[in-house]
Amino acid sequence: MNGIRIVAIVLIVAGALGLAYGSFSYTKDTHKAKLGPIELSVKERETVNVPVWAGVGAIVIGGLLLVFGDRKR
Numbered sequence: 001m002n003g004i005r006i007v008a009i010v011l012i013v014a015g016a017l018g019l020a021y022g023s024f025s026y027t028k029d030t031h032k033a034k035l036g037p038i039e040l041s042v043k044e045r046e047t048v049n050v051p052v053w054a055g056v057g058a059i060v061i062g063g064l065l066l067v068f069g070d071r072k073r
């Protein structure tokens with residue numbers, strides 16, 4: 001397998017996952033305070049929405065790379 005095929009497959013899988021789930025979330029530490037022996041931290045949950053056009057675009061570009069990526073001039 002060459003590099004173009006691997007990139008194409010990754011794009012197709014990422015696009016399909018983006019369409020299937022629609023969003024993903026992660027937790028980030030935003031505030032930390034240390035007051036003597038006491039430590040305080042605040043964790044916020046962030047959600048990122050994946051647009052439908054981005055998922056479809058990744059699938060289309062991945063498919064085009066699979067079909068036309070191996071052609072030599």
